[in-house]
Amino acid sequence: MRAHLPRARWLWPLLVVALVAAGTLGWFLLRGAASEAVAAKYAPLVRTLQFSARVATLSRVEVGSTVTARVDQVLVREGEQVRTDQPLVKLESEELQAALAQAVATEKQAEATLTAARAELERTEALVAQGFLSASRRDDAQRAVDVARAQRQAGIAAISAARARLTQMVITAPAPARVLSRHVEPGQIVQPGKALLGLALSGPTQIVAQVDERFLEQLRVGQKAAVMADAFAGQRLAATIISIAPEVDAQRGAVEVKFSLDQPPPAFLREDMTLSAEVETARRDRALVLPARGLRTGATGEAMLVAEGRRAVERPVRTGLRTLDAVEVVSGVREGELVLLSPTLKPGARVRTQLVEWQPSRSPQGRGAGGNADPVSGITEAMGR
Known part of the structure; x- marks a missing residue:
């Protein structure tokens, strides 16, 4: 009998450790898994497209001499605005x-x-x-x-x-225009057929962009846009879509979109200048906005997990306007409810919510390198602008 006492003395500590471990495990199970949560709230939601564009020249002409002669005077410089019949070059x-x-x-x-x-x-x-x-x-x-x-x-x-x-010895401007290029100097012998000056005829300034065909469904004639030159980043110009090409460029997978400026063009705008354009393609002045990563596939379609007490409850939802990381929830979630964002959380699981502040990002997609790269297109969004 006395020989078994030391073994019993060692069993008590093991039993205490087991009881503590079981209590701790039960506490964690009752406490639930941690999950980030966002409170559903109403806010404006705007979807925009961003892409590169350029200033288009409506009509470009080259002027030259119809006779062989020596140049006496060149009366204009590159970049100068000229009027109809204004002398440009005088020949001897x-x-x-x-x-x-x-x-x-x-x-x-x-x-x-x-x-x-x-x-x-x-x-x-x-x-x-x-x-x-x-x-x-x-x-x-x-x-x-x-x-x-x-x-x-x-x-x-x-x-x-x-x-x-x-x-014929005085070469004049055929119409109001801007001098784009000059290929002649005094004393030079010119001949018929040789271009002496390149002119961009004056007319309504247009902006032309090659937009990825993936975003064609979002574009409409009459949509408002903002354009900006990289060299003049502080000056945004209001513009409107005036035409969308009826066909897609098969080689580049792009469609040509033209804009007109809503005000007279500023002096810094140049033909063929590269611009950044942003088009507002959809807007909700008041929408129940939630993170798109909170969406999941439920038994009957799209769903979200909502915290009810300490439980994660799956709710079927109907969505509206979407952006890169935001979605308008039309039904299924009410204002103020906490939507759970953990992708591994299961419906019915106990949950411990961690409320986070959230707003949509502005990270464009499809931005490519400059030069002769494929058309650059992107999609951005903003909430509460």
Whole structure:
């Protein structure tokens, strides 16, 4: 009997440890698993698309000379705004001016000859009527008048031709435009067919973007947008979608979208300048907004886990507007209820909620490298802006 006492003495500590462990395990089981939770609340929800765009030139023309000549003056610089018929380039024209002066002198001589021939015809007709001259003399006088008239007309035509050639020596703007490029300098010999200046004809400024076809369903004509140049980040320009191309570029998987500015373009805007565009594609002024990661697949479709007391209860939900990480819950969750975010939590499990502050992020998707990369498109969202 005494031999068994030491063994019993060791059993008591083991029993105490087992009881403590069982109590601790029971406490943890009753306490429940920890899970982040967000309180459902109403707030504005905005969905936007972000992508790169560029300033489009409605019409670009190149002007040049129609004759071979030496350049006398270049009257404009790159970037300068010009008006219709404003001189751009002057070619040397001394020889043509001399030819015009000679043509004018020839025409004056022909005019004098015609005047004298008409006077002679009048005298001849009077003498023929009186019987002093024969009718053949009147015919000769008439032929002299006809010849003089033809010479005068030839002189007038020569003047017109000389003036037309002189006009070609001044290259003018065909319409209001901005000078984009200049390829000529004074003293240079120019020939027909060679472009001397590149012009962008004035017109309504348009913004053109190549948008990934995945986002085509979100875009509509008339949607408002904001555009911004990287070099002038503090100046956002309001714009509106005016057209969406009816076909998709198969090689790039993109669709062309055009915008018009809602106000006169600022001076810093340049043709082909790269811009960042943001289009508001959907808005809810008041929506029950929750994190999209709280959604799960339930027995009948989409569902969320809601904390009821210390239990996680699965609720079927109906959703509306979605963004990258936010979702509008139309039904299934009420304002103020705690939505559980733990992906491993099971319906019916005991839960210990950890309330967190949450708002949608603004992390664009599809941003690519610059240069000749594929069209860059993205989707962002904001709540409560």
